[in-house]
Amino acid sequence: METAIIAALIACFINLVLCPLIIPVLRRVKFGQNVRDDGPADHIRKTGTPTMGGIIIISGFLGGSLWFFQNSYSLILIFITLAFGFIGFLDDYIKVVKKRSLGLRVKQKLLLQLLVGGVFVAFLHLSANDYRIFFVPFMEEYINTGFLFIPVALFIILGTVNSVNLTDGLDGLAGSVTLIVTVFFLIVAGREITPIIGAFAGSLLGFLVFNVHPAKVFMGDTGSLALGGFVAGIALILQMPLFLVIVGLVYVLETLSVILQVVYFKKTGGKRLFKMAPLHHHFELKGLPETKVTALFCIFTIIMCLIGFLSV
Numbered sequence: 001m002e003t004a005i006i007a008a009l010i011a012c013f014i015n016l017v018l019c020p021l022i023i024p025v026l027r028r029v030k031f032g033q034n035v036r037d038d039g040p041a042d043h044i045r046k047t048g049t050p051t052m053g054g055i056i057i058i059s060g061f062l063g064g065s066l067w068f069f070q071n072s073y074s075l076i077l078i079f080i081t082l083a084f085g086f087i088g089f090l091d092d093y094i095k096v097v098k099k100r101s102l103g104l105r106v107k108q109k110l111l112l113q114l115l116v117g118g119v120f121v122a123f124l125h126l127s128a129n130d131y132r133i134f135f136v137p138f139m140e141e142y143i144n145t146g147f148l149f150i151p152v153a154l155f156i157i158l159g160t161v162n163s164v165n166l167t168d169g170l171d172g173l174a175g176s177v178t179l180i181v182t183v184f185f186l187i188v189a190g191r192e193i194t195p196i197i198g199a200f201a202g203s204l205l206g207f208l209v210f211n212v213h214p215a216k217v218f219m220g221d222t223g224s225l226a227l228g229g230f231v232a233g234i235a236l237i238l239q240m241p242l243f244l245v246i247v248g249l250v251y252v253l254e255t256l257s258v259i260l261q262v263v264y265f266k267k268t269g270g271k272r273l274f275k276m277a278p279l280h281h282h283f284e285l286k287g288l289p290e291t292k293v294t295a296l297f298c299i300f301t302i303i304m305c306l307i308g309f310l311s312v
Contacts, residue, residue: 003068004186004198011064011199015206018056023210023217026050031096049215052092054223057175057207058085061230064199074196076123077233081200083116084161084229088221095221103221110158116229117157121150124236134242137311142239156241161228163251166258166278168224171213173280173294177250177301178227179204184247184305185234188312193237200230213291247308250297254278 027050058081065078090112091103104112124131132149133142145152168174179201186197207223210216219227231248235241245252261277275285283293 001191001194004194007064007068007195007199008202008205009064010067011060011202012206014063015056015060015203016209018059019053019207019210019217022056023050023053026052026217031092049218051096051218051220052089052222053207053211053217054085054088054092054219054221054226056217057203057219057223058082058226060203060206061200061226064202065196068195068199070195071192072123072127073193073237076120077193077196077230077237080116080120080157080233081226081230083119084113085222085226087112087116088165088223088225091221091225113158113161114154117154120157120233120236121153124153125150131236131239133239135239135312137243137246137308153236153241156236156244157229157232159255160232160235160244160248160251161225163248163255164228164231165221165224166254167251167280168219168227169278170280170284170290170294171215172208172211173297174224174227175204175208175211175219176294176298178231179208180298180301180305181231181247182234184308185231185238185240188240188309189234189238193234197234213294243308243311246311247301247305249304250301254280257282 031050031052061081062078065074069075087104087109091109095103103109131153132145134145135142164174164178167177182197182201182204186194186201189197204227207217207219211219231244232241235244255278257274257279258277261272261274264271264273274282276282280293280297283296284290288296
């Protein structure tokens with residue numbers, strides 16, 4: 001755990017230095033956020049805030065983790081984080097620089113995500129450990145996914161990555177929730193991989209200094225996809241993806257709110273189940289300040305992580 005703390009401190013320090021240097025550059029090259037017109041009215045003021053801050057998160061993560069690079073599992077975890085971050089970077093670049101509001105097309109994004117997920121799952125499948133086994137929360141048992149491991153693992157990766165992406169809608173929300181989830185996995189993980197987890201936690205901590213309300217920089221898809229890739233990767237490496245339903249329940253609820261909104265809208269001929277989806281916008285439009293919504297989601301995640309500890 002000592003090396004994990006040192007890695008976290010290094011990564012945090014790197015980002016505390018990088019943010020004041022990179023944010024003005026992002027602003028100067030006009031890598032600014034485009035805010036959707038149909039969102040909460042208060043968000044219009046965020047237009048032009050520098051985005052693609054995920055570059056900073058990844059830089060701090062690399063700076064903190066490479067000092068304590070220990071094994072192939074560290075390498076594959078770094079790979080999935082960087083690879084999904086790169087997909088997010090392409091998406092952000094097309095949105096911000098090419099001025100195509102939707103970024104990568106759905107098929108393009110899905111294909112790239114499947115490619116990265118496939119490489120990661122293939123590594124686990126061919127490794128010495130039997131990663132087909134998933135530990136079951138609250139039970140001293142496990143399930144063997146057998147021949148279904150590859151499609152199940154791919155579903156977990158893509159589901160987690162895109163759920164974290166949906167959660168990134170308020171200042172500091174995705175970063176704070178993911179920091180809490182990362183600390184959970186840091187505590188339950190074995191010693192070999194803890195420095196890498198610590199580096200990621202430290203990187204998020206340093207970035208959040210500039211990302212909490214009012215945000216001076218947004219992580220963009222570069223950051224949110226990297227966050228999702230890391231969370232999915234560490235959960236699968238620890239053979240604990242089922243725990244994501246508990247500790248990552250915020251991600252699950254955000255995604256469900258979008259699915260339910262679309263289904264309800266179609267079934268009722270235009271009525272809405274929520275004032276707006278994802279879920280955090282619903283609470284905003286109900287009158288809760290953005291900072292309170294973020295705080296409540298973080299408190300909820302802490303509670304779910306405590307329940308997660310009980311279920312190990």
